[in-house]
Amino acid sequence: MQKILPILVPLALAVTLPAYAQTRQATGQVLNATDRTPLPGVSVVLKGTTTGTATDPDGRFSLPLPADGNPVLIFSFVGFEPYEVKVGDNGTVPTVQLREKTTELNDVVVVGYGSQRKRDITGSVASISAEQVAETPIARADQILQGRVSGVQVTQTNSEPGGNVSIRIRGTNSINTGNEPLFVVDGFPGAGDLNSINPSDIESIEVLKDASATAIYGSRGANGVVLITTKKGKVGKGTINFEAYTGVQIVRHKYELMNAREFAQYLNDVNAGSTTLPQPYTQEQIDALGEGTDWQDAILRPARLSNYQLGFNGGTEETRYNLSFNLFDQEGIILNSGFKRGTVRLNLDKKISQKLSFNFSSQVAGTFEKRAFVNSQGGSFGGALLDALRFSPINPVRDENGNFTYSNTPLPYVEDVGNPVAFAEKVKDHRTTARGLFNVAANYELLPGLTLRVSGGLDYNNQQTDVFRPSDVFLGRLTGGSANRTQQNRYSWLNENTLTYDRKINNNNALNVVVGISEQQFYGNDFNSSVNNFFTNTLGSDNLALGANIQTPNSGKYTNTLASYFGRVNYRLFEKYLFTVTMRADGSSRFGANNKWGYFPSAAFAYRLIDEPFMKDLTYLSDLKLRVGYGVTGNQEINNYQSLARYDVGSYAAGTTRLVGLVPANIGNPDLRWESTAASNAGIDVAFLENRISITADAYYKKTTDLLLRVATPRTTGYGDILLNAGSVENKGFEFALNTTNFDTEAFGWKTNLNFSLNRNKVLDLYSVTELPVGASSSSLFVGAGLGNTSILREGEPIGSFYGYEFDGIWQTQEEITASGTKTAVRPGDPRYKDQNGDGSITAADRVIIGRAQPKFIYGVTNGFSMGGFNLSIFIQGVQGQDVLNLNRYELESGITTTNKLKTVVDRWTGPGTSNTIPRAGSTIRRSTGIVSDVLEDGSFVRLKTVTLGYTLPKFSKVLKQASVYVTAQNLVTITNYTGYDPEVNSFGRDNLSLNTDYNAFPSTRSFTAGVKIGF
Structure with a gap:
């Protein structure tokens, strides 16, 4: 052995030293190309060998390499495109960014x-x-x-x-x-x-x-x-994410109103020739006036906007969690208005065993709103904004002593309204809401593919409205100050139990079946109390006992229940024939005793044509699917107890005693049932060039029958109407969506999303009549001014058809009036309207459909760009072919003759040939007539809705996984012919019968924000 060792040791060194010399290390990191976060578990293999490794939790790797040449590494990960990179001479590998697969x-x-x-x-x-x-x-x-x-x-x-x-x-x-x-x-x-x-x-x-x-x-x-x-x-490893943004909002557009000098001259013209009042201003006084007060500027302000979000996310295969905290704060551009929201959300998923799991989702939120533009003058409309448009620009915001100008002057030449700035700063109109939304579910696998899910939920909503009008502002002068407090409690609970069978039977057959039962109950109670004649404003509405005059309080309580059985079958044959059948039965306490239950079936079929063998040669096609479907759905959105004969509280005075009793409120209808909408749909999904271009198109037809319609009853019944199932409406339309990946390289990316829709609506049947004038203004402050209904329901026409008189210019001379033969009392300078029936008088019979609220089509386009760490998103929205009823113009061009007016009124009619659009000063014909076509405007618009530019910072810390900054502009540019604050408006909210009506709507804003996102 001693003789052999001297020979073996040099031989072993000769073998191992070259091998050692030929080995080196390749190191690097792998990131997600989308958000540049580390990717753990990525496979890293030396091309042409089986030598490999995987990235650690931080996306880093180390792999031994041969000494010679420039080997290639292959990176692969589930859900991502594979990637190859050549190793440098020193073994370094540039940071690898894997892109998610387009699947x-x-x-x-x-x-x-x-x-x-x-x-x-x-x-x-x-x-x-x-x-x-x-x-x-x-x-x-x-x-x-x-x-x-x-x-x-x-x-x-x-x-x-x-x-x-x-x-x-x-x-x-x-x-x-x-x-x-x-x-x-x-x-x-x-x-x-x-x-x-x-x-x-x-x-x-x-x-x-x-x-x-x-x-x-x-x-x-x-x-x-x-x-x-x-x-x-x-x-995975727990993450912490923080986002914050802050910004400013500014008014997008203002009305151009008369200045002080122009308004003084206007008032003089209104009172010219008066035998009872002298003109309010001398020419010398008018010449001395300047611009005066811009009351819009006085109540509007740049308003800040901020949002803060903190989230925690992570878990194991057994327990996953998501916890978030949010604070949102938005000032309104009108003084003393704004909105705040705070939320806490916790979602938990717990896997107890291979068969049993639990899901829990919850959110607790509180919101606070300050409103400064409603309930002025005691009406349903008004407030700081409306008064700012009407108040005289001759008056200052404050007098020489620094006190608010109390009301409009000089009386009686101007309307007696209050200082809008005082209203905005002193009147309190707050709404506070506390809400909790909770849902918990247990899932148990009874058999392979068969799962039982039992869930329960609760939605609790408590809302309080608090209004106080102090006695030292114009609004509270008649009542000595007034306060109102309203409490509303709403909650519902839900129980749903479902069985789901999801099984691929064999390579050619797959089945998914869901059956279930559901019950949901809704509860609510309200309380309202009002007091006026306060001897002090110090405590506002915090102590209603300070008011000497207590109004009759109101309270109420309601409940309703919805019980359901439902089922759905999805069957897949040969991976290309797809069938869906659905059925639901609903029982509702809202409907009549004879029709508590409704039944709603549907069926659909889809054919994946792309999977046919004869389509394989069309390599440019990535997907092709045809879809057809038909079904019946319902609508139960009516108030509670509408099918029952109900009573209201009635009272009358007997001397000094108030006697209270009950009076019948409506006619009961035990046959009341759901509205029913039968709808058919045909669609196509197609994609090209490996899904770089995808298109979805659908055509549909819907017919709603058994409308829940209020039908007039004979006066002999003692009631005005009854809620019946009567009438029908149809909708038909076309939808188109296009998504394209225009460029998709490491250096540059560009994607486009476009959607286009058109819908045609028509009233088919109105039961006992062929037309019915409607419109929310029929119950508003306009009734006393003779405005009346703004729209009409007419068979063959769409909902939202504006109904009024056609403007036909301005009467220029008395000779023209005489020659026309009109029987209507008019003067030169008054507006002229078309006599549709030729009877010589302008009456209700001359009203026609003058426009339509529903648009011809709507669309949106989003372009997203990426380059390096930068990303840019540009979103454009458009609406074409809608009309908007501008009732602000109705007021500000004529209407009340003693309020401020639009700048256009400066060029009013002052003699023959001077104007054929704006009537003379003091003309009241428009206001006493009703809705007219010259205040109906084209509300089409194209809006650069959102532009966001962001930058993702390179990774510079093991702790910091992601960091980005961004700036966003919203409502940046709006191209429209509409003269109001914004063409996207409806002052009557979600009212179906007064669509696209603009009266005292809160001005829209243009906003600019900057934000940061950080992930740990």
């Missing part, structure tokens, strides 16, 4: 009571991801739908912070009942107002549009369904 067809889409692969969908379903939600700083979750989903029209009915939006999915189905979609948050249907939902918590939004998709929700599916899924915990 949209295998994406899972949430549907009612389950989920499906996108490739297996048979109905019309649109989806919005968390990334799309995060692109735009928004206050409400439903705002993200605007312009981003075909077939969905979203209107910001009120731009006030915390204000509502109105959503129409495939048109307006109903006349007297709700047209808003059903919102389902984490499986809880009927989530209602979304003001308390934090948009940053949303993982995805699905919009179910056709009957085959919505029929699973039966009596609440006729107006479409919006499914909101919040973020869940993800398996």
Whole structure:
């Protein structure tokens, strides 16, 4: 052995030393190209060998390499495109960024009571991801739908912070009942107002549009369904995410009003020739006046906007969590207005065993609104904004002593209204809401593929409104100060039990069956108390006992129940023939004793033509699927107890005693039942060039029958109307969505999303009449001014048809008036209207349809660009062919002759040939006539809605996983011919019968924000 060792040792060294010399290390890091976060578990293999490793939790790797040459490494990871890179001479590898595969067809889409692969969908379903939600700083979750989903029209009915939006999915189905979609948050249907939902918590939004998709929700599916899924915990190392943004809002557009000099001259012209009053101003006084007070500037301000979000996410295979905290604060551009929201959300998923798991989702939220523009002059409309448009610019905001100018002067030449700045600063109108939304579910696998799910939920909503009008402002002068407090409690509980069988039977057959039962109960109680004649304003409404005059309080309580049975079968044959059948039975306490239950079936079929063998040669096609479906859904959105004969409280005075009793309120209808919408849909999904171009197109037809319609009754009944199932409405339309990947390289990316929709609405039947004048203004302050109804329901015409007189210029001379033979008392300078029936008089019989509120089509275009760490998103929204009734112009061009006017009135008629559009000063013909075509405007617009520029910082710390900054501009540019604050408006909110009406609407804003996102 001693003789052999001297030989073996040098030999071993000769072998091992060269081998040692030929070995070196390749090191580097792998990131997700989308958000530049580390990717653990990525396979790293030396090309041409089996030598490999995997990245650690920070995405880093180390791999031994041969000494010679420039070897190539192959990186691969599930869900990502494979990537190859050549190693440098010194063994260094540039940071690798893996791009996610384009596998949209295998994406899972949430549907009612389950989920499906996108490739297996048979109905019309649109989806919005968390990334799309995060692109735009928004206050409400439903705002993200605007312009981003075909077939969905979203209107910001009120731009006030915390204000509502109105959503129409495939048109307006109903006349007297709700047209808003059903919102389902984490499986809880009927989530209602979304003001308390934090948009940053949303993982995805699905919009179910056709009957085959919505029929699973039966009596609440006729107006479409919006499914909101919040973020869940993800398996892996816990993460902490923080986001903050802040910005400023400015008014987008103002009315151009008369200045002090112009208004003084206008008042003189109004009173010219008066035998009872001298002219209010001498020419010398007028010449001495300047611009005066711009009351819009006095009450409008730049307003700040801020949002803070802190989230914790993580977990194991057994327990996953997502916890978030949010604070949102938005000032209103009108003084003393704003909206605040604070939320806490906790979502937990717990796997007890291989068969048993639990899911828990919860959110607690509080909101606070300060409103400064409603309830002025004691009416349903008005406030600081309306008074700012009407108040004399000759008056200052404060007098020489620094006190607010109390009211408008000089009387009686001007309308007696209060100082709008004093109103905004001193009148209190607050609304506070506390809401909790909870849902818990247990899932147990009874047999392979068969799962039982039992869930329970609670939605609690407490709202308090607090109003105080002090005695030292104009609004409170007549009552000596007044206070009102309203308390509303709303809550509902839900229990749902489902069985799901999901099994691939063999290579050619797959079956998914869901059956379930559901019960949901709704409760509510209200209390309202009002007091006036306060001897001090010090405590406001905090002590109602300080008011000497106590008004009669009101209170109420209600409940209703919805019980349901439902089922759905999805069958997949040969991976290309897709069948869906759905049935739901709903029983509602809202309907008559003879019709408590309604039944809502649907069926759909889809044919994946792309999977046929004869399509294989069409290599440019990536996907081709044809869809057809038909179903029946319902609408139950009426007030409680409408089918019953009810009583109201009645009272009268007997001397000094108030006697209280009951009076019949309505005629009962035991046959009252659901509105029923039968809908058919035909669609196509097609994609080209490996899904770089994808198109979805749908055509649909909907007919709603058994409308819940208020029908006039003979006076002999003692009632004005009765709620019946009568009449029908149709909607038909076309939708188109295009998604393209224009460039997709390491250096530059560009994607485009476009959607286009058109809908045609028509009233088919109105039961006992062929037309019915309607409009919310029929119950507003305009009644006393003779405005009357603004719209008409007419068979063969769409809902939202404006009804009034056709403007025909200005009467120029007395000779012209005499020659016309008109019997209407007019003077030169008064507006002229078309005598449609030729009887020589302008009467109600001369009214015609002068415009339509519903647009011809709507669209939206989003372009997203990426270059290095930069990303840019540009979103354009458009509405074409809608009319807007500008009732502000109705007031500010003539109307009340003693208020300030638009600048256009400076060029009013002053003699023959001077104007054929603006009447003479003091003309009241327009106001006493009713709705006229010259205040109906084209409300079409194209809006650069959102522009966001972001930058993702390079990774510079092991602790910091992601950091980015961004700036966003909203409502940057609006191209429109509309002269009001904004063409996207409806002062009557979600009222179906007064669409696109602009009167004292909160001005829209242009906003600029800057934000940061940090992940640990």
